[in-house]
Amino acid sequence: MPARKAPSKKPSFKACRDCGALNSREASICSNCGSSNLLENWEGMIIILSEDSILASKLGINKPIAKAIRVAGKIIVK
Ligand SMILES: [Zn+2]
Numbered sequence: 335m336p337a338r339k340a341p342s343k344k345p346s347f348k349a350c351r352d353c354g355a356l357n358s359r360e361a362s363i364c365s366n367c368g369s370s371n372l373l374e375n376w377e378g379m380i381i382i383l384s385e386d387s388i389l390a391s392k393l394g395i396n397k398p399i400a401k402a403i404r405v406a407g408k409i410i411v412k
Pocket residue numbers: 350351352353354355364365366367368369
């Protein structure tokens with residue numbers, strides 16, 4: 335059997351459908367809110383490096399976090 339190539343388009347994160355936080359693919363619950371609603375069907379990404387940033391305050395985010403912009407068609411970050 336020929337060696338199978340690793341799928342290259344698989345996302346390396348799962349996004350929380352409730353809060354949009356990106357979690358590792360191995361995670362079963364969201365590290366941000368504890369939801370088990372983690373999906374690989376997400377698009378876009380924002381990364382908040384500092385809770386003091388303008389972007390964080392505009393989005394009402396108070397800690398460094400990576401979030402998906404859209405999860406399963408639902409817009410998380412407007
Ligand atoms: Zn969450």
